[in-house]
Amino acid sequence: MxxxxxxxxxxxxxxxxxxxxxxxxxxxxxxxxxxxxxxxxxxxxxxxxxxxxxxxxxxxxxxxxxxxxxxxxxxxxxxxxxxxxxxxxxxxxxxxxxxxxxxxxxxKMNRITAIENENFLARVEPGMILEKFHQSIEEAGLFYPPDPSSLDSCSVGGNVACNAGGPRALKYGVTSNYVLGAEFVLPDGTILKTGRSTVKGGAGYELHKLIVGSEGTLGVITGITFKLVAKPSHIETALITFPTARAALQSSQDIMKSGILPRSLEFMDALSLAAARTKVPRQLPETAGGCLLVELDGSSADTLLEEMGRVAEICDKHGSGEALVAQDEAQRRDLWTVRREVAPALREMHPCRVSEDIVVPRAALAGIVDELQTTATKHGIKIAAFGHSGDGNIHVTVLYDEPTREAADAACTDTLRLAVKHGGTVAGEHGTGIQKVGALALEQSAELLEFQRGxxxxxxxxxxxxxxxxxxx
Amino acid sequence: MxxxxxxxxxxxxxxxxxxxxxxxxxxxxxxxxxxxxxxxxxxxxxxxxxxxxxxxxxxxxxxxxxxxxxxxxxxxxxxxxxxxxxxxxxxxxxxxxxxxxxxxxxxKMNRITAIENENFLARVEPGMILEKFHQSIEEAGLFYPPDPSSLDSCSVGGNVACNAGGPRALKYGVTSNYVLGAEFVLPDGTILKTGRSTVKGGAGYELHKLIVGSEGTLGVITGITFKLVAKPSHIETALITFPTARAALQSSQDIMKSGILPRSLEFMDALSLAAARTKVPRQLPETAGGCLLVELDGSSADTLLEEMGRVAEICDKHGSGEALVAQDEAQRRDLWTVRREVAPALREMHPCRVSEDIVVPRAALAGIVDELQTTATKHGIKIAAFGHSGDGNIHVTVLYDEPTREAADAACTDTLRLAVKHGGTVAGEHGTGIQKVGALALEQSAELLEFQRGxxxxxxxxxxxxxxxxxxx
CATH class of the missing domain: 3.30.43.10 (Uridine Diphospho-n-acetylenolpyruvylglucosamine Reductase, domain 2)
Structure with a gap:
């Protein structure tokens, strides 16, 4: 801690x-x-x-x-x-x-109680595992976008409780964008049905929106009505390496400025790549100082190919190296494995680590990742940065040995201050929990904290x- | 009232x-x-x-x-x-x-205080007129989607207060999807800054989401941080007539089921069209029993043309008549004039009218519009229905003469009960105000209402x- x-x-x-x-x-x-x-x-x-x-x-x-x-x-x-x-x-x-x-x-409350194809919605109990929910929804020809990395074991209720995101949040938004309504039990045992079964609506207060992200501190979610969207018919995925983290992040920013909206735009720095390399058979060039995973989706293969071509041009301007473009679903999964293995690999290599989850306005990202390395040097520890660069949401992992624990804590505080200084937030998609309770004061006024306590x-x-x-x- | x-x-x-x-x-x-x-x-x-x-x-x-x-x-x-x-x-x-x-x-608090192009956000004071905001944002090459019909005179603060929608909400969502943060004054004078400047984030409670839709009953919004999106480069618009309202609504539903997501999918029934005909020079066939206005947007003209072709095929299966496809911006505005003039024309023709704003799960829509005509016949009054069929959001306008006021009130209650019976809501994009305070109980439990009062x-x-x-x- x-x-x-x-x-x-x-x-x-x-x-x-x-x-x-x-x-x-x-x-x-x-x-x-x-x-x-x-x-x-x-x-x-x-x-x-x-x-x-x-x-x-x-x-x-x-x-x-x-x-x-x-x-x-x-x-x-x-x-x-x-x-x-x-x-x-x-x-x-x-x-x-x-x-x-x-x-x-x-x-044990893990059933889908309804999928209404024509209305693009599903009703589900909170204990449903997200990956199983994805499968059921996609079998019905629909799509539920939020995809935090723990999707094979996290529950949809937990996703609502912490307003989970994931790589696809860039195009599709986080969990709160999909919660139409909730069954919610107040601490005194009263069962409330809040929200609705329609995308639009505004009867009374938007109570269901407040329940999203409340992490079980206001009551217990016992049922959720999720909005669904049409399943995109085509996906294009590419893994692109860069000589430096900065070049990768500048490319990320330029892709977003081009008007193309990838469904995912993921960044990994050199340390994250070095960790992933220990787990993944695929050879990533040893010299890569940064990497982007770009995924586009839509209803037209031609449009996606044209857009991916523009992405490659943008990256080329920033000196990109090898670009691996998935030719089929198996290759697509392989490319994602690089990204998905970063966190587990860092965990195995560095039993002592703290993971911070910050978000900053996108334009500030390249500068911040540089500043993080300055922070690491200052405290004599290592910092790995990876995550959702399109959203400005970076998972900063502070790696330390037992004797440098205090330095790691200080680096974490610096990281959070850095996020706030650049107009960002101390908590991205993991929530506040016990980890960020103290850090909220870096971002929010005493009056706001007091009001929330009330x-x-x-x-x-x-x-x-x-x-x-x-x-x- | x-x-x-x-x-x-x-x-x-x-x-x-x-x-x-x-x-x-x-x-x-x-x-x-x-x-x-x-x-x-x-x-x-x-x-x-x-x-x-x-x-x-x-x-x-x-x-x-x-x-x-x-x-x-x-x-x-x-x-x-x-x-x-x-x-x-x-x-x-x-x-x-x-x-x-x-x-x-x-x-008087009507300034844009910042447009951050690279971060896709704008900060604005609540009194800013929406249309002016649209113009400024689009001049900056970006896009702010919510577009209620009063856009030339409504304010963005009012939009946030009632969680406004509009035709483009179908693809892009309502105001709440764009509010990242707010400056908000509590009734005791305390100034709070809630939310954030980033799309993702979850520090503390999602208080800014609760403020959206609270209609000035919880405090006063004095500043808003809006998320923006990339401006779509291409738009295709078509006005398609049908022999019956049901045929139009079934087409609307089939378009949504096809996987195409129009930015707007608007419906008008015969009475709404008759009203519009008094205001618009364009000749709509006198025999049309219903009409759809379909608008697609995106980054590829070819994709849009292909999609509009599929829309035409779907409508053809339901016996559609004339389809007017806009060839330029002026024609596009002309087609929208038909839709935009419905409400003012109904108002002029029928000084005695009540407008209800209901939403139902989309699949229920065609049936409900039929049931509304049964309701009208039962009460000896007229009902016009038009609005955002893609969202299931219909503006039901009850037209009456002074002596039939009671019948009109009864028809309104029937309309709201009908919405709730089909899993819908009594308040769509206009809010609760004083009009729906009593009607909330049709939809929400006594416990939920009591909790909201607290x-x-x-x-x-x-x-x-x-x-x-x-x-x-």
Missing amino acids: TSHTKLSGGSHPPRARLDRIFHSLEGALGTGMVLSAKEVLETYAEDDSGFGAFQPDFVIRARNTQDVSIILKEASREGVPVVPRGGGTGRVGGALAVYGGIVLSLE LKKYFDPAGIMNPGKVVAI | TSHTKLSGGSHPPRARLDRIFHSLEGALGTGMVLSAKEVLETYAEDDSGFGAFQPDFVIRARNTQDVSIILKEASREGVPVVPRGGGTGRVGGALAVYGGIVLSLE LKKYFDPAGIMNPGKVVAI
Whole structure:
């Protein structure tokens, strides 16, 4: 955990209360529903943030919305923390039971309840795994764009909770662009249906939009109505190397200025490429200082070919080297493997690392990636940068050895300050969680933070919902 | 006003308080800033809803955010209503001072403060007229899609307040899709900057998303950061007539199912066409029972031509008649005039009319337009239907003579019930205002309404912000 992750906003409930809620929930939900075996608690103690293990007191795998309602109502009465959990793939510690209490897993609520082809929408339970959802939707000839890298194990409810993005967000937008409505359980157990089944509409407040990104701190999402779009019939993908990171980023910026809107425009710096090279059979030139993965989609193959030609010309002006253009789906997957393996490879090579997820206005990106290297040199550590350059969203991974932990923390703070200085934000597509609670003050005023804490209290007067996350109280 | 517009949620402040706030605001803002001349009050007494005149006690044309902050702070202290106002073009009575108090006009805060071409964003004050904003953005080679029909006189702040849409929303989405961040003054005078300058981001709660569509009931928007997109280089527009409304709507649905995504797909029924015919020189066949206006845009002329060919084939299968395809910009404007003149022509022909703005899942549309005619026959009145068929968003205009007012009200209620019965919503792109306050209960549960009233109270404990609108307290 970095220096930004000092815990605040809750406390571990006393044993007597835990015993009481165990009995009342067993009574209401049925024997065997409230799990407290050590191995179960351990399974739900960690997430993908690497922030360590926080063992809950109980784990409950909700079967339906009624279960969720009962659990929240009892927890509100007893003041016991409830931590909603999907796939546990979060990077900011949002699913960690930092004050114990109940981990409320939504994994069993994982059905698609409707796909309405003609209306371009789907209704789904929160525990549905994103990749399975993609498959079902595409089999129906439609398309659900958000594609965070954890798509084989993250849940759609988790995606909504942290407003997930992914490479295709460049053209298609993030999760919030696809949430038409939600079934949502308030901390007192009240079940609300917010939003609607239509793309347009404005009856009352846009409550469903506020629930997106609230990371389980305002209540629990138990159902989602997603907007879908038509499945694009053609895709073109190319991996293009550059002598320097700057040349890659300037090309990225020039592609965006050309009027072409790729569905993905991904950047990797030299360190990210070096990491990927350890995992991928494909040979990337050792000399590459930066790389872009460009993917276009649309309904006309000719248009895409013409656009990819223009992309190649733009990159050529910045001295691009080899360009690998996928000729079929297998090759397309191969090219993506380079990009997808960056994070796992960095993780394996550097057990000590902190991953920051910043966004800056696109024009500032090339300058910032240079400044990051200055930051790394200053603190005597290494920084890898990769991610969604088209969006200005870069995953900055600070790599360190145990003795340089303090230097890494300082580099993280510098990174976040850098993002804010250039008009950006400290949290991109991973959310706030416990990681960025302290860092919010770098970006937001004391008045805004205070107002959000009050808003949280309006939703959750008992303070049970995922305490310590987003705006810790 | 229909039966849905019973006023509730406020009261006219007593004279003593008004006198006090007049003096304190004159002191704080300067002499001559707080207007109370009869002709000024009358100018700001009505909006485009046709719900009548509600004279405020004062009108203040704010010069800047500080003015807004001072006004709200004083008004909160004195419990005097504040009604924010942009262009006054709202259709649901959102800008009416139904309990008197202060009309806070943002018309003088009308500057674009920044256009950042490379970052595809613009910063703008709320009083900026939309059409002027469009012009400035397009001159910069960029594009801001939302285009409600009042674009020559509505303000961008009003667009954000009611989450405006327009014909291009089909492809590009409504206003909320373009609001990255907002400067927002809370009713106690606190100035908050919410959201961000980047497309992606998730630090804290998505407060700016909640402010969109809140119609000045939670505070006052004093600045907006809009996302922009690349300006499409090619446009194709066609006006296609059909023997029946049903044939037009079935074609609309089949176009959407084909995978083609027009930027606009507009429908007019026979009555709407008859009205338009009185205003437009162009001859539309007298026999047409329905009509579609289809507009495609993109970066390739060839692709658009091919797609328009497919559109024509689809329409042909449903027995389409004449198709007028614009050959240049002037002809394109001519075709749009047919669509744009429907509402003004209906207004002139039928001084007694109520306009409802419903949305239904697209597949239900053809059936609903038929059911609307059954409703009209049942109540002995006329109903015209037109609007954004691609989105399922139809403007239902109930036409009546003074003696049939009750029948018209009943037909309106039937219309809203019909929308909800088919999974739709009672409020599309015009907002809730005072018109739909009562109708919300047709769509939303008592718990959800109560929760929204509490949310409003959290923002506005003194109850001064645009009382009687959205969720009347």
